[in-house]
Amino acid sequence: MVFKTTNIVCTGNPKYIENVTCSVKARNWNNAVAYMDCDLVLPLQNTTFHLEFFKKGYNNRYHPFLVNVMIKMCDVMTNRNFLPYGTIAKKIFKEYSNVNHSCPFTGHLMARNISFHESYLPNLPLGIYLFTFDVLENFDNGTTESAGFIHVEFFKKGYNNRYHPFLVNVIIKVCDVMTNRNFLAYGTMVKKIFKEYSNVNHSCPFTVISNSNLILLI
Template sequence: MNNDESEFAIRRICLKKTIGEERETRILPLQYCDPKIVYKTTNIECLPDPSYAENATCFVKAVNWNKAVAQMDCDLILPLSNISVRVELLKKSYTNRYHPFLINVTVNMCDVIAKRNFIPYGTIFWKILKNYTNVNHSCPFTGHIFARNFFLDENLFPTFPLGFYLMIISVFENYVDRPPKLAGAIKYYFQVKEMEAKKRRKPLPRYN
Protein backbone atom coordinates (compact mmCIF):
# COMPACT_ATOMS: atom_id res chain seq x y z
CA MET A 1 0.00 0.00 0.00
CA ASN A 2 1.49 3.37 -1.03
CA ASN A 3 1.32 6.60 0.99
CA ASP A 4 -1.76 7.90 -0.86
CA GLU A 5 -3.67 4.67 -0.26
CA SER A 6 -2.60 4.64 3.38
CA GLU A 7 -3.80 8.22 3.85
CA PHE A 8 -7.14 7.40 2.22
CA ALA A 9 -7.56 4.36 4.45
CA ILE A 10 -7.63 6.47 7.62
CA ARG A 11 -10.14 8.96 6.21
CA ARG A 12 -13.90 8.85 5.76
CA ILE A 13 -16.63 11.20 4.59
CA CYS A 14 -18.21 13.11 7.46
CA LEU A 15 -21.66 14.64 7.13
CA LYS A 16 -22.04 17.60 9.47
CA LYS A 17 -25.53 18.97 10.11
CA THR A 18 -25.93 21.36 13.01
CA ILE A 19 -28.46 23.94 14.11
CA GLY A 20 -28.06 27.12 12.14
CA GLU A 21 -25.59 25.67 9.63
CA GLU A 22 -26.14 24.37 6.14
CA ARG A 23 -25.43 20.72 5.46
CA GLU A 24 -21.88 20.19 4.23
CA THR A 25 -19.65 17.26 3.37
CA ARG A 26 -16.03 17.18 4.41
CA ILE A 27 -13.33 14.58 4.08
CA LEU A 28 -11.49 14.55 7.39
CA PRO A 29 -9.15 12.21 9.26
CA LEU A 30 -11.15 9.56 11.08
CA GLN A 31 -10.36 10.91 14.56
CA TYR A 32 -11.93 14.28 13.68
CA CYS A 33 -15.22 12.89 12.38
CA ASP A 34 -18.32 13.41 14.50
CA PRO A 35 -19.85 10.16 15.80
CA LYS A 36 -23.22 9.08 14.44
CA ILE A 37 -26.08 10.66 16.42
CA VAL A 38 -29.39 8.83 16.91
CA TYR A 39 -32.74 9.84 18.43
CA LYS A 40 -33.86 6.90 20.54
CA THR A 41 -37.47 6.65 21.74
CA THR A 42 -37.63 6.16 25.51
CA ASN A 43 -41.34 6.50 26.39
CA ILE A 44 -44.71 7.65 25.06
CA GLU A 45 -48.00 8.76 26.62
CA CYS A 46 -51.34 9.18 24.83
CA LEU A 47 -53.82 11.63 26.40
CA PRO A 48 -57.03 11.77 24.32
CA ASP A 49 -60.11 13.80 25.23
CA PRO A 50 -62.78 11.12 25.98
CA SER A 51 -65.33 13.08 23.96
CA TYR A 52 -63.17 12.72 20.82
CA ALA A 53 -61.46 9.34 21.13
CA GLU A 54 -61.57 6.06 23.04
CA ASN A 55 -59.62 2.80 23.35
CA ALA A 56 -56.31 4.65 23.20
CA THR A 57 -53.16 2.58 23.67
CA CYS A 58 -49.50 3.60 23.39
CA PHE A 59 -46.34 1.65 24.10
CA VAL A 60 -42.68 1.46 23.12
CA LYS A 61 -40.93 -1.61 21.75
CA ALA A 62 -37.15 -1.88 21.92
CA VAL A 63 -35.36 -2.91 18.72
CA ASN A 64 -31.70 -2.64 19.72
CA TRP A 65 -29.36 -0.46 21.77
CA ASN A 66 -29.86 2.47 19.40
CA LYS A 67 -33.50 2.20 18.42
CA ALA A 68 -36.95 1.75 19.92
CA VAL A 69 -40.26 2.24 18.14
CA ALA A 70 -43.68 3.42 19.29
CA GLN A 71 -47.05 1.81 18.57
CA MET A 72 -50.27 3.84 18.94
CA ASP A 73 -53.98 3.13 18.47
CA CYS A 74 -57.27 4.93 19.13
CA ASP A 75 -60.84 5.03 17.86
CA LEU A 76 -62.28 8.43 17.00
CA ILE A 77 -65.77 9.14 18.33
CA LEU A 78 -66.08 12.45 16.52
CA PRO A 79 -64.56 13.19 13.10
CA LEU A 80 -61.62 15.58 12.92
CA SER A 81 -62.36 17.88 10.00
CA ASN A 82 -60.15 20.93 10.53
CA ILE A 83 -57.23 20.15 12.80
CA SER A 84 -54.31 22.19 14.03
CA VAL A 85 -51.26 20.61 15.63
CA ARG A 86 -49.03 22.32 18.19
CA VAL A 87 -45.54 20.86 18.57
CA GLU A 88 -43.53 21.81 21.65
CA LEU A 89 -40.00 20.59 22.34
CA LEU A 90 -38.54 20.53 25.85
CA LYS A 91 -35.09 19.48 27.06
CA LYS A 92 -34.29 17.95 30.42
CA SER A 93 -31.90 20.05 32.49
CA TYR A 94 -29.46 19.07 35.21
CA THR A 95 -32.25 19.73 37.72
CA ASN A 96 -34.20 16.83 36.14
CA ARG A 97 -36.88 19.21 34.84
CA TYR A 98 -37.96 19.82 31.27
CA HIS A 99 -37.59 23.33 29.87
CA PRO A 100 -38.71 24.78 26.49
CA PHE A 101 -36.14 24.23 23.76
CA LEU A 102 -36.10 25.60 20.22
CA ILE A 103 -39.52 24.46 18.88
CA ASN A 104 -42.99 25.75 19.75
CA VAL A 105 -45.11 25.96 16.63
CA THR A 106 -48.78 25.54 15.70
CA VAL A 107 -49.83 24.63 12.18
CA ASN A 108 -53.12 23.77 10.49
CA MET A 109 -52.42 20.26 9.20
CA CYS A 110 -55.40 20.24 6.83
CA ASP A 111 -53.84 23.21 5.04
CA VAL A 112 -50.45 21.49 4.91
CA ILE A 113 -51.95 18.27 3.51
CA ALA A 114 -53.92 20.25 0.92
CA LYS A 115 -50.72 22.16 0.04
CA ARG A 116 -52.15 25.49 1.11
CA ASN A 117 -49.42 25.93 3.72
CA PHE A 118 -45.72 25.05 3.41
CA ILE A 119 -44.40 25.86 6.89
CA PRO A 120 -41.28 23.69 7.39
CA TYR A 121 -42.31 21.95 10.60
CA GLY A 122 -45.75 21.24 9.15
CA THR A 123 -44.11 19.60 6.13
CA ILE A 124 -41.85 17.50 8.38
CA PHE A 125 -44.84 16.41 10.48
CA TRP A 126 -46.76 15.46 7.34
CA LYS A 127 -43.83 13.27 6.19
CA ILE A 128 -43.92 11.50 9.55
CA LEU A 129 -47.69 10.95 9.35
CA LYS A 130 -47.42 9.47 5.86
CA ASN A 131 -44.58 7.13 6.81
CA TYR A 132 -45.87 5.73 10.09
CA THR A 133 -49.64 6.25 10.39
CA ASN A 134 -52.89 5.74 8.51
CA VAL A 135 -53.45 9.52 8.72
CA ASN A 136 -52.08 9.69 5.19
CA HIS A 137 -54.95 11.36 3.37
CA SER A 138 -56.77 14.68 3.29
CA CYS A 139 -59.15 15.82 6.03
CA PRO A 140 -61.46 14.70 7.62
CA PHE A 141 -60.20 11.81 9.75
CA THR A 142 -62.59 9.22 11.15
CA GLY A 143 -62.65 5.73 12.64
CA HIS A 144 -59.57 3.83 13.78
CA ILE A 145 -56.30 5.79 13.88
CA PHE A 146 -52.97 4.04 14.35
CA ALA A 147 -49.20 4.48 14.15
CA ARG A 148 -46.77 1.62 13.63
CA ASN A 149 -43.05 1.45 14.36
CA PHE A 150 -42.77 5.19 14.82
CA PHE A 151 -39.42 6.79 15.62
CA LEU A 152 -37.76 10.14 14.95
CA ASP A 153 -35.51 10.02 11.91
CA GLU A 154 -32.44 12.08 12.76
CA ASN A 155 -32.13 13.02 9.07
CA LEU A 156 -35.34 15.08 9.28
CA PHE A 157 -34.07 17.37 12.02
CA PRO A 158 -30.98 19.42 12.82
CA THR A 159 -28.61 17.76 15.26
CA PHE A 160 -29.76 18.58 18.78
CA PRO A 161 -27.33 18.58 21.73
CA LEU A 162 -26.98 15.25 23.51
CA GLY A 163 -29.54 14.73 26.26
CA PHE A 164 -33.13 13.79 27.04
CA TYR A 165 -36.10 15.48 25.39
CA LEU A 166 -39.88 15.64 25.55
CA MET A 167 -41.97 16.46 22.50
CA ILE A 168 -45.60 17.38 23.21
CA ILE A 169 -47.91 17.06 20.22
CA SER A 170 -51.34 18.62 20.86
CA VAL A 171 -54.19 18.17 18.38
CA PHE A 172 -56.97 20.77 18.19
CA GLU A 173 -60.23 20.74 16.26
CA ASN A 174 -61.01 24.16 14.82
CA TYR A 175 -64.54 25.57 14.67
CA VAL A 176 -65.98 28.55 12.84
CA ASP A 177 -68.33 29.64 15.61
CA ARG A 178 -66.24 28.84 18.71
CA PRO A 179 -62.63 28.56 19.92
CA PRO A 180 -60.55 25.50 19.02
CA LYS A 181 -60.92 22.51 21.34
CA LEU A 182 -58.16 20.15 22.41
CA ALA A 183 -58.91 16.68 21.03
CA GLY A 184 -55.89 15.00 22.57
CA ALA A 185 -52.14 15.10 23.11
CA ILE A 186 -49.14 12.82 22.79
CA LYS A 187 -46.07 13.05 25.01
CA TYR A 188 -43.11 11.56 23.19
CA TYR A 189 -39.87 11.10 25.13
CA PHE A 190 -36.56 10.50 23.39
CA GLN A 191 -32.83 10.61 23.94
CA VAL A 192 -30.27 12.18 21.62
CA LYS A 193 -27.19 9.99 21.94
CA GLU A 194 -24.14 8.74 20.12
CA MET A 195 -24.72 5.51 18.29
CA GLU A 196 -23.48 2.50 20.20
CA ALA A 197 -21.47 -0.06 18.29
CA LYS A 198 -22.98 -3.51 18.06
CA LYS A 199 -21.70 -5.70 20.81
CA ARG A 200 -20.19 -8.93 19.60
CA ARG A 201 -21.11 -12.02 21.47
CA LYS A 202 -18.24 -13.93 22.95
CA PRO A 203 -17.89 -17.36 21.35
CA LEU A 204 -19.02 -20.21 23.51
CA PRO A 205 -16.22 -22.38 24.89
CA ARG A 206 -15.58 -25.54 22.99
CA TYR A 207 -15.21 -28.77 24.84
CA ASN A 208 -13.43 -31.73 23.34
Protein backbone atom coordinates in the same frame (compact mmCIF):
# COMPACT_ATOMS: atom_id res chain seq x y z
CA MET B 1 -26.42 11.26 15.89
CA VAL B 2 -28.80 8.66 17.39
CA PHE B 3 -32.36 9.45 18.44
CA LYS B 4 -33.92 6.81 20.69
CA THR B 5 -37.49 6.92 21.98
CA THR B 6 -37.67 5.76 25.61
CA ASN B 7 -41.28 6.47 26.59
CA ILE B 8 -44.58 7.60 25.12
CA VAL B 9 -47.79 8.69 26.88
CA CYS B 10 -51.13 9.24 25.12
CA THR B 11 -54.35 10.71 26.53
CA GLY B 12 -57.58 11.65 24.78
CA ASN B 13 -60.68 13.81 25.12
CA PRO B 14 -63.61 11.34 25.39
CA LYS B 15 -65.70 13.72 23.28
CA TYR B 16 -63.50 13.00 20.27
CA ILE B 17 -61.48 9.88 20.96
CA GLU B 18 -61.62 6.53 22.76
CA ASN B 19 -59.62 3.30 23.14
CA VAL B 20 -56.30 5.16 23.13
CA THR B 21 -53.18 3.02 23.47
CA CYS B 22 -49.51 3.88 23.01
CA SER B 23 -46.37 1.84 23.52
CA VAL B 24 -42.64 1.75 22.80
CA LYS B 25 -40.80 -1.38 21.70
CA ALA B 26 -37.00 -1.60 21.81
CA ARG B 27 -35.35 -3.08 18.73
CA ASN B 28 -31.79 -2.83 19.95
CA TRP B 29 -29.64 -0.73 22.26
CA ASN B 30 -29.83 2.35 20.01
CA ASN B 31 -33.26 2.02 18.48
CA ALA B 32 -36.86 1.84 19.64
CA VAL B 33 -40.14 2.23 17.78
CA ALA B 34 -43.49 3.62 18.92
CA TYR B 35 -47.02 2.36 18.31
CA MET B 36 -50.35 4.16 18.63
CA ASP B 37 -54.02 3.16 18.21
CA CYS B 38 -57.24 5.06 18.83
CA ASP B 39 -60.84 5.29 17.64
CA LEU B 40 -62.43 8.61 16.71
CA VAL B 41 -65.90 9.27 18.11
CA LEU B 42 -66.31 12.39 15.95
CA PRO B 43 -64.56 13.23 12.66
CA LEU B 44 -61.62 15.62 12.83
CA GLN B 45 -62.32 18.20 10.14
CA ASN B 46 -60.40 21.32 11.17
CA THR B 47 -57.36 19.97 12.97
CA THR B 48 -54.47 21.92 14.44
CA PHE B 49 -51.41 20.28 16.00
CA HIS B 50 -49.44 21.98 18.75
CA LEU B 51 -45.83 20.77 18.74
CA GLU B 52 -43.48 21.76 21.56
CA PHE B 53 -39.93 20.67 22.44
CA PHE B 54 -38.52 20.49 25.96
CA LYS B 55 -34.92 19.75 27.04
CA LYS B 56 -33.94 18.24 30.37
CA GLY B 57 -31.75 20.61 32.36
CA TYR B 58 -29.17 20.13 35.07
CA ASN B 59 -31.95 20.34 37.68
CA ASN B 60 -33.52 17.21 36.14
CA ARG B 61 -36.55 19.20 34.97
CA TYR B 62 -37.74 19.78 31.42
CA HIS B 63 -37.62 23.34 30.06
CA PRO B 64 -39.09 24.76 26.82
CA PHE B 65 -36.55 24.48 24.02
CA LEU B 66 -36.76 26.50 20.76
CA VAL B 67 -39.77 24.83 19.12
CA ASN B 68 -43.36 25.78 19.99
CA VAL B 69 -45.47 25.74 16.84
CA MET B 70 -49.10 25.45 15.79
CA ILE B 71 -49.61 23.41 12.62
CA LYS B 72 -52.86 23.48 10.63
CA MET B 73 -52.69 19.87 9.56
CA CYS B 74 -55.57 20.02 7.09
CA ASP B 75 -53.66 22.71 5.17
CA VAL B 76 -50.41 20.75 5.39
CA MET B 77 -51.94 17.55 4.05
CA THR B 78 -53.34 19.41 1.03
CA ASN B 79 -50.11 21.35 0.37
CA ARG B 80 -51.56 24.72 1.40
CA ASN B 81 -49.04 25.15 4.21
CA PHE B 82 -45.29 24.59 3.88
CA LEU B 83 -44.13 25.37 7.41
CA PRO B 84 -41.05 23.12 7.85
CA TYR B 85 -42.32 21.37 10.97
CA GLY B 86 -45.65 20.73 9.24
CA THR B 87 -43.81 19.19 6.28
CA ILE B 88 -41.84 16.96 8.68
CA ALA B 89 -45.05 15.87 10.43
CA LYS B 90 -46.63 15.08 7.04
CA LYS B 91 -43.67 12.86 6.09
CA ILE B 92 -43.87 10.99 9.40
CA PHE B 93 -47.64 10.50 9.11
CA LYS B 94 -47.42 9.25 5.53
CA GLU B 95 -44.62 6.80 6.34
CA TYR B 96 -45.83 5.40 9.66
CA SER B 97 -49.60 5.92 9.98
CA ASN B 98 -52.95 5.85 8.22
CA VAL B 99 -53.25 9.63 8.73
CA ASN B 100 -51.98 9.98 5.18
CA HIS B 101 -54.76 11.82 3.40
CA SER B 102 -56.65 15.11 3.46
CA CYS B 103 -59.23 16.00 6.11
CA PRO B 104 -61.53 14.81 7.54
CA PHE B 105 -59.98 12.03 9.64
CA THR B 106 -62.44 9.35 10.75
CA GLY B 107 -62.65 5.87 12.25
CA HIS B 108 -59.63 3.99 13.54
CA LEU B 109 -56.29 5.81 13.54
CA MET B 110 -53.05 3.92 13.96
CA ALA B 111 -49.30 4.39 13.79
CA ARG B 112 -46.73 1.62 13.49
CA ASN B 113 -42.95 1.46 13.92
CA ILE B 114 -42.48 5.21 14.42
CA SER B 115 -38.75 5.90 14.54
CA PHE B 116 -37.15 9.35 14.61
CA HIS B 117 -33.91 9.97 12.79
CA GLU B 118 -31.76 12.87 11.65
CA SER B 119 -33.67 13.58 8.46
CA TYR B 120 -36.83 14.36 10.45
CA LEU B 121 -35.36 16.53 13.21
CA PRO B 122 -33.30 19.75 13.30
CA ASN B 123 -29.72 19.61 14.55
CA LEU B 124 -30.10 19.36 18.31
CA PRO B 125 -27.39 19.40 20.96
CA LEU B 126 -26.85 16.16 22.85
CA GLY B 127 -29.37 15.69 25.61
CA ILE B 128 -32.68 14.22 26.74
CA TYR B 129 -35.75 15.73 25.12
CA LEU B 130 -39.49 15.66 25.60
CA PHE B 131 -41.78 16.29 22.64
CA THR B 132 -45.44 17.14 23.25
CA PHE B 133 -47.94 16.78 20.44
CA ASP B 134 -51.46 18.11 21.14
CA VAL B 135 -54.30 17.59 18.67
CA LEU B 136 -56.79 20.48 18.67
CA GLU B 137 -60.09 20.50 16.81
CA ASN B 138 -61.57 23.83 15.61
CA PHE B 139 -58.78 25.71 17.37
CA ASP B 140 -58.96 28.70 15.03
CA ASN B 141 -62.77 28.86 15.25
CA GLY B 142 -62.95 28.92 19.03
CA THR B 143 -63.20 31.92 21.29
CA THR B 144 -59.73 32.76 22.53
CA GLU B 145 -58.35 35.75 24.37
CA SER B 146 -55.44 37.40 22.62
CA ALA B 147 -54.37 39.55 25.58
CA GLY B 148 -51.18 38.24 27.09
CA PHE B 149 -50.06 36.31 24.00
CA ILE B 150 -47.74 37.21 21.15
CA HIS B 151 -47.67 35.24 17.91
CA VAL B 152 -44.27 35.39 16.18
CA GLU B 153 -43.94 33.94 12.69
CA PHE B 154 -41.03 34.19 10.25
CA PHE B 155 -41.44 34.27 6.48
CA LYS B 156 -38.80 34.00 3.77
CA LYS B 157 -39.15 35.45 0.27
CA GLY B 158 -38.88 32.73 -2.36
CA TYR B 159 -37.82 32.76 -5.98
CA ASN B 160 -41.42 33.46 -6.98
CA ASN B 161 -41.20 36.77 -5.06
CA ARG B 162 -43.76 35.53 -2.50
CA TYR B 163 -43.24 35.04 1.21
CA HIS B 164 -43.46 31.53 2.67
CA PRO B 165 -43.48 30.34 6.33
CA PHE B 166 -39.91 29.80 7.50
CA LEU B 167 -38.94 27.78 10.60
CA VAL B 168 -40.46 29.93 13.35
CA ASN B 169 -44.15 30.03 14.27
CA VAL B 170 -44.49 30.45 18.02
CA ILE B 171 -47.07 31.68 20.51
CA ILE B 172 -45.53 33.37 23.54
CA LYS B 173 -47.28 33.81 26.90
CA VAL B 174 -45.97 37.27 27.67
CA CYS B 175 -47.14 37.30 31.29
CA ASP B 176 -45.13 34.14 31.98
CA VAL B 177 -42.08 35.47 30.15
CA MET B 178 -42.08 38.78 32.03
CA THR B 179 -42.17 36.98 35.39
CA ASN B 180 -39.54 34.38 34.43
CA ARG B 181 -42.01 31.50 34.40
CA ASN B 182 -41.27 30.73 30.76
CA PHE B 183 -37.77 30.50 29.27
CA LEU B 184 -38.64 29.70 25.66
CA ALA B 185 -35.80 31.20 23.62
CA TYR B 186 -37.99 33.45 21.48
CA GLY B 187 -39.85 34.67 24.55
CA THR B 188 -36.56 35.71 26.14
CA MET B 189 -35.68 37.64 22.96
CA VAL B 190 -39.05 39.43 23.00
CA LYS B 191 -38.59 40.29 26.67
CA LYS B 192 -35.20 41.90 25.96
CA ILE B 193 -36.68 43.93 23.09
CA PHE B 194 -39.61 45.09 25.22
CA LYS B 195 -37.39 46.11 28.12
CA GLU B 196 -35.01 48.04 25.88
CA TYR B 197 -37.42 49.77 23.53
CA SER B 198 -40.83 50.01 25.23
CA ASN B 199 -42.65 50.63 28.47
CA VAL B 200 -43.92 47.04 28.40
CA ASN B 201 -41.11 46.22 30.80
CA HIS B 202 -42.87 44.84 33.84
CA SER B 203 -45.11 41.98 34.92
CA CYS B 204 -48.80 41.76 34.07
CA PRO B 205 -51.28 43.36 34.08
CA PHE B 206 -50.75 45.89 31.30
CA THR B 207 -53.31 48.69 31.32
CA VAL B 208 -54.48 50.77 28.39
CA ILE B 209 -54.93 54.53 28.30
CA SER B 210 -56.64 55.56 25.11
CA ASN B 211 -58.21 58.50 23.31
CA SER B 212 -59.26 59.04 19.72
CA ASN B 213 -55.64 59.29 18.53
CA LEU B 214 -53.54 57.26 20.95
CA ILE B 215 -53.35 53.85 22.57
CA LEU B 216 -50.66 53.49 25.21
CA LEU B 217 -49.64 50.38 27.12
CA ILE B 218 -48.50 51.00 30.72
